[in-house]
Amino acid sequence: MPVVLEAKEVGVQIGATTIVEHANLELAAGQLIAIVGPNGAGKSTFVRALSGIQNATGTIAWNGRQLAEVRGRELALMRAFVPQRALVPPGLTVRDAVTIGRSVHVRPWQRAGDEDRAAVEAAIERVGVAEFADRQLTTLSGGELQRVQVAVALAQDAPVLVADEPTSALDLGATVAIARLLRGLADDGLAVLLVVHDLTLAAAIADRVVVMSDGTTVASGTPREVLTRERISAVWGVEASLEVSEDERTALHVSWLD
Secondary structure, eight states: OOEEEEEEEEEEEETTEEEEEEEEEEEETTOEEEEEOOTTSSHHHHHHHHTTSSOOEEEEEETTEEGGGOOHHHHHTTEEEEOSSOOOOTTOBHHHHHHHHHGGGSOTTOOOOHHHHHHHHHHHHHHTOGGGTTSBGGGOOHHHHHHHHHHHHHHTTOSEEEEESTTTTOOHHHHHHHHHHHHHHHHTTOEEEEEOSOHHHHHHHOSEEEEEETTEEEEEEOHHHHSOHHHHHHHHOOOEEEEEOTTOOEEEEEOOOO
């Protein structure tokens, strides 16, 4: 599959503090990559830099083009970004929000056409929020709101979806729903870059896992290759082992009290 995003030796410094350094990643179409690591590892800052939201050094290339050459509307057509904490303006319905996501395809002097309206409805259907498409965002649960945020991103019709900790505040049922949705999108050919804390979730749905520690990518590979007992101990300071069954069920066995 073609590579859609390549990052080499990415660094981010905010003020006098280095947040990310020597971070590397390669993402292909139809692939789901999960970025994992402890709190403060630089995961969210890294994906914001990759998405053009945060200034960075190093090489970041989208479809072979340097990020510095791709800005604004053109970048929005290449990647859609789902933030960790979405704004929830009062008075805005689900359909309104998803329509805003489609606006990158509508020129300022144009009105949304039949193709745009169809794309909005398709995004609403794809994430399973059609039954409450006319409800206001402020009435939604956390899981419902996250699915809407994915629909907003899908309405952009970009080939890459970047999601920054979309399951961080969700219960088990909502987390599974988002996980299945993101895996399904990758299976449909979308490239998905996911920041997540849950190692069992990463192992269950990711094609590859990138481990970050102290702002650096320290490992990249399949979940079984990188989420070893030794690496979990070194990065998280916890004695734990990840188990992946033949039917892809995952479990993390943790020494809680030792």
